[in-house]
Amino acid sequence: MGRFIVTIARGYGSGGRTIATKLAQELGVPCYDKELLRLASSQSGINELLFAKADEKLKNSLLFQIAKAVYTKDILPPDSDSEDRSDDVISNDRLFAHQEKVLKGLAEKGSFVVLGRCADYVLRDYPNLVRVFIHAPFEDCVAAEAKHSSLTLEEIKKYIRAVDKRRAEYYEHYTGRLWNDALNYDLCLNTSAIGRENCVGLIKEYLKKRLGTIE
Numbered sequence: 001m002g003r004f005i006v007t008i009a010r011g012y013g014s015g016g017r018t019i020a021t022k023l024a025q026e027l028g029v030p031c032y033d034k035e036l037l038r039l040a041s042s043q044s045g046i047n048e049l050l051f052a053k054a055d056e057k058l059k060n061s062l063l064f065q066i067a068k069a070v071y072t073k074d075i076l077p078p079d080s081d082s083e084d085r086s087d088d089v090i091s092n093d094r095l096f097a098h099q100e101k102v103l104k105g106l107a108e109k110g111s112f113v114v115l116g117r118c119a120d121y122v123l124r125d126y127p128n129l130v131r132v133f134i135h136a137p138f139e140d141c142v143a144a145e146a147k148h149s150s151l152t153l154e155e156i157k158k159y160i161r162a163v164d165k166r167r168a169e170y171y172e173h174y175t176g177r178l179w180n181d182a183l184n185y186d187l188c189l190n191t192s193a194i195g196r197e198n199c200v201g202l203i204k205e206y207l208k209k210r211l212g213t214i215e
Helices: 016-027 034-043 048-053 062-070 093-109 138-146 153-175 196-211
Strands: 005-010 112-115 129-135 187-190
Touching (some): 005 016, 016 112, 129 196, 187 196
Parallel strands (some): 005 112, 129 187
16 A cells, blocks of 8 residues: 555544554554644744754654754744743644645655644645544543543533634634534544444554555
């Protein structure tokens, strides 16, 4: 099978991150999430001292090489040269534009799995793109989060609603589409119905059927 990209959008608490990580491991490809992309975007070419805060392996990765290669001086305002950068600075439209370039650069180099960042839309014109949406009933997402959270059930419910609302608004802002619209994806998988492990297997099976044998 040739080069491929799997994008994974997910509802909070549905297990999307676990699925993405496991899928990437089984396929033997990198898994990029929003933290890695933000890290690459906020550090590449802006302040070399910030690289000291990153893992050596990560600094030498393809992600950082591409992030540095596509960096332009207008990604952050000229007065943003301190090491302390607030979220409103590193998550604005200029940062999204940089992350878009990073994703496209990665797509030219090899296969990978990526979480969020509107990657299904950003990479829509690339061949061998598989777009996945992971979801689960709200109460199941709450129960899953309650297993490892010190928050009350009401606090968890409020938090999940807030995160999903933010993701939906972010997606619609940059794509003009609805985040949870099945038409945007090749696969929509309910983790409560089939389990997270089976979701990984189904995505791999879809890749085989569509693109050929996976080594």
